[in-house]
Amino acid sequence: MKGFLPLVIIVLLLGCNGPQKKTGHANSQEKTGVEFATKFEIHESELKVNEPWPGAVQSRIYEPAPDHTRIIVTSTTHLPYLEMLGLEDYLVGFPGTKYISSPSFRKRVENGQITDLGPDGGMNLELLISLDPDAVFAFDMGSESVGLDKIEEAGIPVIYNADFLESSALGRAEWIRFFGAYFGLQTKADSVFKKISDRYKSLKELASDTENRPTILSGVVYGDIWYLPGGKNWAAEFYEDAGGNYLWAQNSTSGWIELSFESVYEKAGEADFWIGTSTFNTKAELKGQDARYADFDPFNNDQVYNYNKRISPTGGYDFFESGYARPDIVLADLIKIIHPELMEDYETYYFKKLP
Amino acid sequence: MKLLETKSLSIGYRKGKNTTSIIQKDINLSVEPGQIISLMGQNGVGKTTFIKSICGLLPVLDGQVFYHGQDLKRIRPKDLARQISIVLTEKPFNQTITVLELIAIGRHPYSGWLGTLGEKDKGVIDWAISETNINYLANKKLYELSDGQMQKVMIARALVQETDLILLDEPAAHLDLYNKIEVMILLRKIAKTGKGIIISTHDMQVSTQLSDLLWLFNFNEPVTSGTPEDLILNGSLEKTLYLHNHGYDMIHGIVVMDQHGPKVSVIGEEDRKFWTIQALKRNGYQIDQTAEITVEASTTNWLLKTNNDSMVLESIEELVKALKFGNQNIQKGL
């Protein structure tokens, strides 16, 4: 999942699952403290992925392999984990390298150290196998399994990452510990994650004291439908943690909700902030798409923000690449937007006001 | 003034950009008001091509076609529709319109932009419907009509086009005798009003009894024109239709069967004699007034006489049986 609107594909897949099933863990006493994530467990000598793809019942067990030094990942969201662990040189191939934002990986792409495996939808499996990787870290949202099975048949282990199925922001970021454990860098991963989670907690603490909780609207219309994060979605969690009042916080969906334009207008026409406008980078673009966007108060009060501050020269949104691994920065950005008085000297990292 | 005239007309099809396949050439024909003309000829000789060429459905390959002295090429489609109307063998593809709607569509060359009918249009439709005696069909859907009714409706549709010339392709095909006669009488009535009628047909009654002129289309020969009677007597029709030595008596208009049986002579009342001869010929007897076997047809019965015998028979069926199976059988039967 590189790229920008984590739209209906995810919506449909996540939305259908409802509350994600927790697979029972028989030997939980051996488990070494995973705090927030629910989709993976670290045991003495094995790693367990609980729901390798949406709706999967059977978990998958992997053995840590510190000797694996040639790997392939299939999602830009896996890249920051490698980068934070200092394993950039492990990556030998990636599908759709043009969507990579990270400067250090970009450099390696330009130097020819990372091979482009072709488009997202149709990875070139022969090319992949010819790179002779030790392992492939992949995600499967439901349609990728055929290709992944083929890789396994070729004798290359496929490590299913279910980070995108985590419902909490810190749970998702905690997947750095999964990578750390796999490559034998557990201590380093733990300390990186601890810094991130500590900062997140203290920022949340900071924002929790605020009296006023501004109302927040999110998302845009596609076709006739306005797609918004559900009340249990990690985006909603961010808004609440940043001291905002997400207008659909009472909603019980962990995926995305689909509403008609008029019902969003009724509820959020007078919202204080509008955060997350997908591919729209200016207010003029929004108005050009649908003139009725201009009837919203945040539009007229100049309070529309999007996660488009960092876009790579080739069009990749860094927010969707590294944002999942750095929830502390995302939260800091949101607090700066919603309660600027709390973070006067801070400069937002991912978010930008729509001009 | 001639309603239609062709001068050195060549008809056929365009095959490619520069190649043509000419079926008939140098056709010089004309139609006067009030004439009914039948086109006859074998299948594939170009009758339909001719019809389509003179009414603008196919391009004229060479020569000219004149309507009232005006060159077809210079007549706009809309004006041509006021000169010639057609009744084809194909039925309207949509059968759910009513008879009245169909006939109203015939006013297309005259009615307004939105198909609105003026007083004159209504008058013409009224006239065409009563002329063809289809008042009782006006609100029926086309799919409810019989073949005969459909033919009359299509003729009425052609009539409302108010053209001097009407072209009909096989108007008698699929019709029973009753309807065929009705259509023939109707066409004659229309011709009397001064319209010219061209019919393409294989029907001998239509061609020889209804038509004033026949146009005979032959392969590799010029088109012949003449009254049906002249063309029958000089053998042209027989030749055109490839009926020479083919078992058809063109002069009498009957099919000739193999007649090698015994000779029989028939005398008696005119109508009965005619049909008795028909039956005997069909059964292979030769009719010869000098024959030994004689049949005397009276108004009530048939008297069969041979050299040494005679008997009275009640019907032609019995007569034929008696001749076939001999005296004993007949006597047994009696």
Next chain:
Amino acid sequence: MINQHLEASKKRWSRILLILSGFLVVSFVINMSFGSVYIPIPALIDFVFSGSSGNRVSDMILSNFRIPKALTAALVGSALSVSGLQMQTLFRNPLAGPYVLGISSGASLGVAIAIFLGFYIGGFLELSGIGRSWLLVAASGLGSIMILFVISVAATRVKDSVTLLIIGLMFGAASGAFVSILQFFSQAENIQAYVIWSFGSLGSLSWTELNVFIPLIILGLIGSVLLSKSLNTLLLGENYAVSLGLNLKRTRFFIILNTAILAGVVTAFCGPIAFFGLALPHLTRMLFNTSNHLLLTPLVIIFGATLMLVFDFVAQLPGTEATLPINAVTALFGAPFVIYILLKRRNLNYSYQS
């Protein structure tokens, strides 16, 4: 005697058209009154008669959401139905519809290119100050025009209409393949945006777009009324039509142009809305038992608008905040209706006897 028949049928059909128009108005009001947001009836009445319901949000919803959507639905219903009717008559084929010539394929191809190359074109548009909604409209329109151009060139060269139909089909297949290739090399998000476009949408037009949409559709509808007389002659078959003075190639061109305007504009603004244009002419013919285009064209225009308003009302799932894609609703409720009427009539060849 003919005058009597004509008067009687004129009276009857005027009454039918009047009643049907009444239904159209009623369904427009019902469509406008119900949506995800509840607006009380008295407020609605106030809005209709005084221009304000007394509540700023309700006013905004009614004037910027409900009325544009109802207008769009009605015009889309009319446009698709009448162009479907024209195609069915022109090609003498009950399976023909507004998209039979590949108009929606052309539009889809245009939109696919626009979305999948959107990153580059979007930047250009931003510079030129044109809204992004116009990008899809322009792309879809250009795609339709391209197909229209090819088909019209073919229409003046090809003799029989069936050949045109096959050319249209081939274009559909080819552009479908091209779209697949584009999809294959695209990001999931863009594929999604394309898929959403292909669902069709009636509620996404705001007044800016309606200012262009409404005149174009009305132009097309007027065109279709003017073509009714020529379409009637085609009911007899092409030979009879020509013998009645119809310029077949020119008429065919105008019919195709008219359909392309109607179906092309609808697709450009609302996406490809399937099924409706195919089924509604049949439904109208069966319900009103006529094939005369002088009657059928107005009937189809009014009935198409009415039924689309009803379908859109259903798609709103009144009382809930969600909506269904209009494409799903038209086929889901329309198909059983058509089957029911066919079986009830037991007359499958009601209109297309060979």
